[in-house]
Amino acid sequence: MLFHFLKTVLKLFYRKPEWEECNDVRHSPAVFVINHNLSYGPVIFFLYAPFTAHPWVIAPVTQIKECRSYIRKDFIEKELGIYGFTGKMLAFAISFICVWIIRRVHAIPVFSNSRKICITMQKSLEELFAGNHLVIFIERREDQNYAPDTGFLELMDSYYRATGNCLPVHILKISKRSVKLVETFHGISQHARIRERVIRLLQEINEE
Template sequence: MSNFYGPLFKFSRWILSLFYKKYSVDKVANFKGPVVYVSHHQNMHGPIVTLLSFPKPLHVWALHVFFNKHICFKQYSEFTFTKRFGWPKTLAKIMAFPISRFIPKLIQSGQAIPVYRGSRSIMDTFKKTIEVLNAGEHVIIFPNIDYSSSSATVGDLYDGFLFIEKYFFKETGRHICFVPLYASKKKKALVTGTPIYFRDGHKFQEERKFVLEKIKTELNALAIQSGDDQGKEEKVG
């Protein structure tokens, strides 16, 4: 598998490595064929640590608002910095301007896949995802509904990403491999759970609920096995 990351993404990872220690890797790179890793967001802890430490390139699912500088500016100035952080509107706009110019270039350099939640354009998300999986490349998804929570355990998850299975199976006749991936703060390691597949002979809608629960259970088990404090919020790194 070739490293599809662009120069800006690679440079940013190098800068990040000066401030954050890379996590060790537990058998992450040993899976055969394309994989969809499903991980725990933990208020940016998961994405930062994983994209910094993972030994192979990953296509991360990211909300489409971060791919366009104008929409990105609106997201940061009218929601992230104001509603989430409680900043004054003027300060939010000042800070959002340079960030909204940088973030779209960064995630496009990282070959992220835009997610159009609640829109017909979501089909573009699945089309691109199947394309990279068929090329033997890997995808990572952080489906937390409450992505701002720093708890080690996983709460409710969006389940729309599981339609990847439906479209992948329709095109290839094979089940896609979903692998739970957890970034342990205590162990300073990326740990993986048991690969999860849709089973033959089951209706998709029923099996989707089953697989989602298995992923959630596996991620929580990895947190407990890693000894992470489930109640205390910790900083990344």
């Protein structure tokens, strides 16, 4: 009940974009790679996606204390421009809601640069074996080298070794007006092409 109420409230502030060419990509399981677009990408997907998918999230935001710091720096200050005591209080309140939502949607924590990345891969495979989608939000790094984390390529390998089937990867581009399917990949041998398309997507978004 609370979950649906929260979505209803958020929809008052976020207009539904048009979902272009996305009706034929619902066959489970698959990985959806979408540009982050600050907080806009995850929020729009959370509110309006025509299918359900479990997101990858950076491990720190799954814990209240770490999430509070992340929210204050990357959302309250960077996006809203609110600093000082007011910013800290907003981050304090939002962090509880954020962690609750993350747990509610069964998000998978990503332990980058750590041996715990094995946990990320294991949980991801469990969801895929259960027939569920995964969604991964990517963003341009501050050094502008357009080198996105592509752990999902390793996930494709692991899935293939375990099942003998190729894991579909759908690249979507999200903007204020629409969510558009850019390209779909099905083969393990297409890793280089997937990386190339993800980097090109980030370049296009940065140039807009």
